[in-house]
Amino acid sequence: MLRFGSVVLGVSDVPRAAAFWMEALGYVPREEMKDDWVVLVPADGAGPHLSLGLSETPVQDHPRVHLDLYAGDAADQAAEVERLVALGAQRVDWDLYPDDPDFVVLADPDGNRFCVIDTSRG
Numbered sequence: 001m002l003r004f005g006s007v008v009l010g011v012s013d014v015p016r017a018a019a020f021w022m023e024a025l026g027y028v029p030r031e032e033m034k035d036d037w038v039v040l041v042p043a044d045g046a047g048p049h050l051s052l053g054l055s056e057t058p059v060q061d062h063p064r065v066h067l068d069l070y071a072g073d074a075a076d077q078a079a080e081v082e083r084l085v086a087l088g089a090q091r092v093d094w095d096l097y098p099d100d101p102d103f104v105v106l107a108d109p110d111g112n113r114f115c116v117i118d119t120s121r122g
Contacts, residue, residue: 006039007048007067010055011110014038017052020109023087025050025069059111062096066113068103073120077104081116 011017018038021027027040027050036054041047071077081104085091092113094105103115 004048006051008051008053009067009108009110009112010057011052011108011112012055013110014052014054017108017110020088021050021052024084024089024108059107059113063113066115068115068117070117070119074118077116077118081106084116 009017014035014037015033018029018033018040021040022029025040026043028043030039030041030049038052040050040052069080071080081091084106088109089106092105092107097105102118102121105113105115107113
């Protein structure tokens with residue numbers, strides 16, 4: 001039986017990306033970080049892993065795969081978006097927003113898109 005192991009993001013600067021995602025998610029390196037690879041894991045041990053690998057490919061404007069980060073409600077979502085922006089994320093002028101989105105699209109310091117979801121809206 002297979003089980004989910006890790007989400008892998010390509011990044012242009014592994015230490016910079018690791019610093020952002022460790023602070024954003026409260027993750028820690030599973031082992032010593034290398035210049036071209038690191039696996040981040042939840043500090044408490046429970047949850048998916050996030051692997052960051054050195055990549056020279058360009059970031060996709062509309063990626064086929066991305067991370068969804070869950071916030072409890074609209075206030076939590078707004079606070080988390082501001083916290084992530086303060087850590088180095090950027091707001092994305094997303095051209096595919098629906099009329100009343102329950103998500104905010106951000107980009108990490110390498111430009112990888114991710115969403116912060118207000119889960120109180122179902």
